[in-house]
Amino acid sequence: MPSRTVLTIAPVEAAAAVCCSPVAGGALDVGQAQQLARMFKALGDPTRVRLVSLIAASGTGGACICDLTGPVGLSQPTVSHHMRLLVEAGLVTREQRGKWAYYAIVPDTLAALGRALTARGELSAQ
Amino acid sequence: MPSRTVLTIAPVEAAAAVCCSPVAGGALDVGQAQQLARMFKALGDPTRVRLVSLIAASGTGGACICDLTGPVGLSQPTVSHHMRLLVEAGLVTREQRGKWAYYAIVPDTLAALGRALTARGELSAQ
DNA sequence: ACAATCCATTGACAGATCTCGATGCGTTGT
DNA sequence: ACAACGCATCGAGATCTGTCAATGGATTGT
Numbered sequence: 001m002p003s004r005t006v007l008t009i010a011p012v013e014a015a016a017a018v019c020c021s022p023v024a025g026g027a028l029d030v031g032q033a034q035q036l037a038r039m040f041k042a043l044g045d046p047t048r049v050r051l052v053s054l055i056a057a058s059g060t061g062g063a064c065i066c067d068l069t070g071p072v073g074l075s076q077p078t079v080s081h082h083m084r085l086l087v088e089a090g091l092v093t094r095e096q097r098g099k100w101a102y103y104a105i106v107p108d109t110l111a112a113l114g115r116a117l118t119a120r121g122e123l124s125a126q
Numbered sequence: 127m128p129s130r131t132v133l134t135i136a137p138v139e140a141a142a143a144v145c146c147s148p149v150a151g152g153a154l155d156v157g158q159a160q161q162l163a164r165m166f167k168a169l170g171d172p173t174r175v176r177l178v179s180l181i182a183a184s185g186t187g188g189a190c191i192c193d194l195t196g197p198v199g200l201s202q203p204t205v206s207h208h209m210r211l212l213v214e215a216g217l218v219t220r221e222q223r224g225k226w227a228y229y230a231i232v233p234d235t236l237a238a239l240g241r242a243l244t245a246r247g248e249l250s251a252q
Numbered sequence: 253a254c255a256a257t258c259c260a261t262t263g264a265c266a267g268a269t270c271t272c273g274a275t276g277c278g279t280t281g282t
Numbered sequence: 283a284c285a286a287c288g289c290a291t292c293g294a295g296a297t298c299t300g301t302c303a304a305t306g307g308a309t310t311g312t
Binding site: 171173200201203204207208222224225226 | 269270271272273274278279280
């Protein structure tokens with residue numbers, strides 16, 4: 001019941017329909033919601049969740065595609081496609097080392113996502 | 127570098143392709159990955175992220191559909207559809223009170239999701 | 253120079269997703 | 283009994299997504 005945080009109210013032109021209870025108090029910005037959803041969406045596929053966990057379990061050196069295709073049981077182009085989505089979402093980084101591309105997770109991003117879920121028990125930003 | 131957690135190795139028949147680094151150490155189970163992905167997927171849409179934050183900001187009483195259509199700027203059937211996905215994912219509950227359906231968040235589920243992201247800085251289960 | 257390896261990109265396809273209008277069911281109030 | 287309201291479901295449309303085989307670029311090793 002204490003500080004409910006929240007930032008600016010979303011730029012929604014709708015009439016705010018005061019009906020039952022006052023949700024008008026405020027919530028996540030549209031932009032913040034988009035950014036959060038983009039990262040959640042990247043984790044919204046079982047294969048990508050496994051890829052992230054595999055990379056995380058591969059130590060500090062990171063993992064290359066050839067490490068991942070076997071465990072997830074998918075073709076190399078498909079794994080490459082999933083990795084691109086994870087990189088674009090900012091959840092993992094890609095570093096070309098010679099012939100191989102090494103992927104490593106971004107702990108800060110994952111931690112920030114986790115905090116968005118656990119902070120005050122509700123959804124929030126940063 | 128300490129306890130890397132992880133549970134059983136996934137039931138993957140692939141040859142484990144030992145190539146560059148040892149990711150074979152283990153990661154999330156296929157079933158665990160599916161369950162996590164199902165919840166992340168529910169949060170993988172900007173509208174649903176906003177819905178969750180709106181419901182969270184609506185206090186203990188919960189929010190009804192009529193409270194939500196205005197702020198998100200979508201039709202009533204569409205909002206109803208999104209709420210169904212959130213309920214099926216276990217992120218919110220639905221309670222019919224007379225004419226209205228009240229939705230409330232499930233803090234434990236959100237917190238568990240957050241812990242899956244922050245525990246040991248990596249992806250884990252429970 | 254040549255062959256081999258790792259990886260990304262392309263093209264294609266089936267299936268899932270988001271959105272709406274129209275309709276129907278249950279509850280409330282007259 | 284009847285009208286009004288809140289909500290879910292249905293049907294349909296456009297778009298997005300996951301997957302693969304085929305191809306090509308870049309690097310390594312002979």
